[in-house]
Amino acid sequence: MPNDFLSFFLSWMSSPRRVGAIAPSGAALADLITREISTTTGPILELGPGTGAFTYKLLKRGVRPQDLTLIEYGSDFMKLLQMRFPGSRVLWMDAGRLATEHLYDGAPVGAVVSGLPLLNMSRRKVISILSGAFSYVRPGGAFYQFTYGMSCPVPRPVLDRLGLRAKLVDRALLNVPPAAVYRLTRRPQMKLIAGSLAPEPSAQVALEPTHPARDDSAAR
Numbered sequence: 001m002p003n004d005f006l007s008f009f010l011s012w013m014s015s016p017r018r019v020g021a022i023a024p025s026g027a028a029l030a031d032l033i034t035r036e037i038s039t040t041t042g043p044i045l046e047l048g049p050g051t052g053a054f055t056y057k058l059l060k061r062g063v064r065p066q067d068l069t070l071i072e073y074g075s076d077f078m079k080l081l082q083m084r085f086p087g088s089r090v091l092w093m094d095a096g097r098l099a100t101e102h103l104y105d106g107a108p109v110g111a112v113v114s115g116l117p118l119l120n121m122s123r124r125k126v127i128s129i130l131s132g133a134f135s136y137v138r139p140g141g142a143f144y145q146f147t148y149g150m151s152c153p154v155p156r157p158v159l160d161r162l163g164l165r166a167k168l169v170d171r172a173l174l175n176v177p178p179a180a181v182y183r184l185t186r187r188p189q190m191k192l193i194a195g196s197l198a199p200e201p202s203a204q205v206a207l208e209p210t211h212p213a214r215d216d217s218a219a220r
């Protein structure tokens with residue numbers, strides 16, 4: 001993994017809210033956020049890959065380049081990613097528009113790995129991103145998000161509205177600054193069986209229609 005500190009720092013200088021960190025994530029965080037992903041996970045959607053700190057780790061874990069779709073809104077990062085990961089699909093787009101693009105046939109994605117600075121975004125935008133991403137996630141798939149904050153960066157009312165639950169995977173205390181990774185999954189749907197409620201684990205939660213949000217985090 002090349003040393004990307006300077007190019008990352010310059011990008012942060014030009015667009016601090018969009019980039020959301022002064023340096024790329026370190027090895028400990030890349031290890032943690034990709035920990036539950038393996039060769040069998042299938043297609044993976046990475047949001048906000050930046051210079052590719054998590055992408056390199058995904059490939060090291062045996063994910064096939066052609067199974068990776070990278071969504072990056074910074075044009076400088078996007079060009080770098082296209083050079084570094086020629087076998088993967090690199091798209092220059094706002095993750096808030098996932099629902100309006102036809103990225104996959106159906107919902108084959110096994111995992112979403114997100115480095116997006118959700119805490120810098122409006123609630124409306126976070127809803128657009130999550131509902132768009134989950135529209136491509138297969139039953140049982142997960143959305144991994146890191147944060148420098150003390151709790152899950154997706155507020156409880158948003159999780160409730162989208163029928164999701166969040167669980168702390170672990171903390172990467174060696175990252176600078178220390179970070180935490182959360183796993184977001186669909187809540188099991190409940191169905192009535194002989195008068196009692198029973199979970200229906202394979203059911204897909206119907207998400208509300210999304211409205212592509214005005215991009216208020218990436219002023220360019």
Ligand SMILES: C[S@@+](CC[C@H](N)C(=O)[O-])C[C@H]1O[C@@H](n2cnc3c(N)ncnc32)[C@H](O)[C@@H]1O
Nearest residue numbers: 020021024025048049050053073074094095115
């Ligand atoms: C905190 S950096 C993380 C970069 C990388 N994943 C890492 O951990 O080093 C956030 C990244 O999200 C990208 N980003 C921010 N808003 C975005 C959006 N709406 N759509 C796609 N990418 C976005 C930024 O350009 C930046 O690359």
